[in-house]
Amino acid sequence: MASRQSVLRERRIFINIPFDDLYERLYIALIAGLGGLGLIPQSVLQIPPSDNRLNRIFGLLQKCGSSINDLSRIELDRKAPRTPRFNMPFEAGLALALSLLGKSGQLRRRHRPFIFEAKKYRLLKSTSDLNGVDPCIHGGTAVGMLRALTKAFQRQGERRTVGDLLPVYHDLWGFSLHLKRANRLRDLFDGVSFRQLSQAARKIAGRRHLLRS
Amino acid sequence: MAPYLIRGRDPSLMETAKELGLSRVRLKQVDEIVDRIIPPRGRIRFAAKKMAKKKR
Numbered sequence: 378m379a380s381r382q383s384v385l386r387e388r389r390i391f392i393n394i395p396f397d398d399l400y401e402r403l404y405i406a407l408i409a410g411l412g413g414l415g416l417i418p419q420s421v422l423q424i425p426p427s428d429n430r431l432n433r434i435f436g437l438l439q440k441c442g443s444s445i446n447d448l449s450r451i452e453l454d455r456k457a458p459r460t461p462r463f464n465m466p467f468e469a470g471l472a473l474a475l476s477l478l479g480k481s482g483q484l485r486r487r488h489r490p491f492i493f494e495a496k497k498y499r500l501l502k503s504t505s506d507l508n509g510v511d512p513c514i515h516g517g518t519a520v521g522m523l524r525a526l527t528k529a530f531q532r533q534g535e536r537r538t539v540g541d542l543l544p545v546y547h548d549l550w551g552f553s554l555h556l557k558r559a560n561r562l563r564d565l566f567d568g569v570s571f572r573q574l575s576q577a578a579r580k581i582a583g584r585r586h587l588l589r590s
Numbered sequence: 591m592a593p594y595l596i597r598g599r600d601p602s603l604m605e606t607a608k609e610l611g612l613s614r615v616r617l618k619q620v621d622e623i624v625d626r627i628i629p630p631r632g633r634i635r636f637a638a639k640k641m642a643k644k645k646r
Contacts, residue, residue, distance in 0.1 A: 385609070417609055548627050555623045572610040576620045579606045584628045588602070 386486065390416050391437060391444035393468040396566035400450065404565070405553055405574070406519035407445070409546040410526035412578025413537055415588050421468075422571040435471060442489065444472040445529070449495035449517065451503065466504065491529045493522075519546055541587055548581045549574065 379387075390411055394404060411418045419441055424433045438444060446469035453459040472490035479487035492510055494500050495517040500507055513525035523542045553565055556573060565574060582588050607617050 385605075389609070417606055423611070548624075551627050552623055555626065556619075559619065559623070569616060572612045573616055573620050575610055576603075576607055576612055576617065577624055580603060580620065580624050581628060583603060584624070584630070 383486075385417075386440060387442040388415065388417050389419050389441040389443075391419050391441040391472065393421075393444060393446040393465055393472065395447065395450040395462060395465060396422070396564075397450070398564060401564065402519050402550075403447075403515065403517070403522050405550050406522040406546050407526070408571075408574045408578050409549040409581075410523045410542050412549070412575065413542040413545040413582045413585075413587050414526065414530050415579075415582070416530065417579075418571075418575050420571055422566060422568045425568070434468065438468070438471055438475060438488070439486070442487075443530075444469075444488065444490045445493055446472055446490055447493040447515075448500065448503065448512075449493065449515070493525055537587060544585055545578060545581050545587065548585075549578050552577045552581070 392407060392411075394400065394407065396404075408418055419437055421434055421437070424430060424437065427433070446465065448465055448469060451462050451465060453461055469490065469492065472488060475484065475488040476490050478484040492500065492507065492512040494512040494514055497514055500510070500512045513529050515521035515525040520539060520543070523539045523546060527537060527539060527542070553574065556562070556570060556577075557565065560570070562570060565571070579588070612620070
């Protein structure tokens with residue numbers, strides 16, 4: 378029988394996503410979807426900026442049974458000098474390395490990395506090394522994100538449809554507006570808000586009778 | 591903190607909060623906002639009412 382720690386590890390999902398205003402709806406949909414599936418999102422937002430940040434990111438990644446790596450927005454940023462956003466592919470690389478080490482038996486625990494994209498076949502063009510990896514396409518919409526999540530985690534967590542998860546997303550969106558107003562926030566890409574959103578998603582899913590307590 | 595959390599009606603919810611490292615103050619804020627969006631029903635609502643009376 379699986380130990381409590383390994384069950385908890387399977388439930389932890391590392392989310393490697395862009396933190397910008399245009400991604401906000403997908404961010405809320407992602408947290409709502411994971412909450413509805415009974416999974417616990419983990420993010421770099423929980424790690425305070427420090428010297429050993431990379432070590433801590435890798436440590437957090439190792440604690441998670443799976444990761445979601447969204448490579449849909451690796452474009453040039455707006456600030457000069459304009460640079461591509463390398464954090465997401467870099468962390469996806471770490472997740473893939475963990476997965477390969479697990480498969481080869483060099484690591485005891487396995488890690489499942491999922492690649493998310495907005496457009497079909499773009500991954501082949503941007504990162505041809507990932508040829509053979511089947512990305513989950515969300516199309517840049519909240520419903521698409523929920524669909525991609527149900528497809529990716531059909532074996533893990535609770536079995537849910539997009540129709541089950543959509544009310545959780547709508548409620549969590551309402552929650553996010555309340556939270557922004559209450560804490561006078563411009564966006565929700567910070568550690569505390571991330572934790573509160575994740576807890577709220579879990580709670581809303583429970584209220585909607587999606588989860589066994 | 592919401593009464594059903596104090597009484598441990600939903601241990602998995604507490605486990606998630608612990609896992610996320612959420613402080614009691616922030617957890618209470620989550621409970622309050624969620625209660626406003628989806629009001630609790632049945633026994634949970636009864637417990638919340640009872641708790642509110644006690645506070646008064």
